[in-house]
Amino acid sequence: GENVEQHPSTLSVQEGDSAVIKCTYSDSASNYFPWYKQELGKRPQLIIDIRSNVGEKKDQRIAVTLNKTAKHFSLHITETQPEDSAVYFCAASMDSSYKLIFGSGTRLLVRP
């Protein structure tokens, strides 16, 4: 089955700096890649997603890039703010199932 690996597991950046989180997936049939932000004890919140027919997508300070050949995708957050501090999960799914397979998460700390 699909396996998603995510790194780093923790990331500490200074406010205003950029943060990059990377994920790789194993099943080439996966074609939908969302990113979720989760604060402690709260629900995962979708922040951006990308489908396999697109290489890059941007929404204000957040962008996601996808390399289908290498089977990896990345989340880029620019001009980080303390409120960006949370756990970020990447995930993958495919049309045959739609279930989300999550990466292990990255704890992002933005230092004021």
Added chain:
Amino acid sequence: AAGVIQSPRHLIKEKRETATLKCYPIPRHDTVYWYQQGPGQDPQFLISFYEKMQSDKGSIPDRFSAQQFSDYHSELNMSSLELGDSALYFCASSLTAGPNNEQFFGPGTRLTVL
């Protein structure tokens, strides 16, 4: 906008007891998913339903069962509870025919087994 509703929000049970978690998807969403998230872990897919039929099954123990009713709400039934069942249980819903099949998560039920 209406969101996914889960009840109860918190549940405390003893070992070997049973628990029932409820999920009310976003209106007109046709697919419901259940995920289990242990402390410090990523959400793990348990089971999903499309139009009231089970559509996929993940790492769900035999002690657990689930169903989706005619009004599209879903229930996760958990029997012979074990300490290791303590976790956050999320329900998510989606519109399968939508452009990205985006899954919207409910607030979760925190289950504590003592």
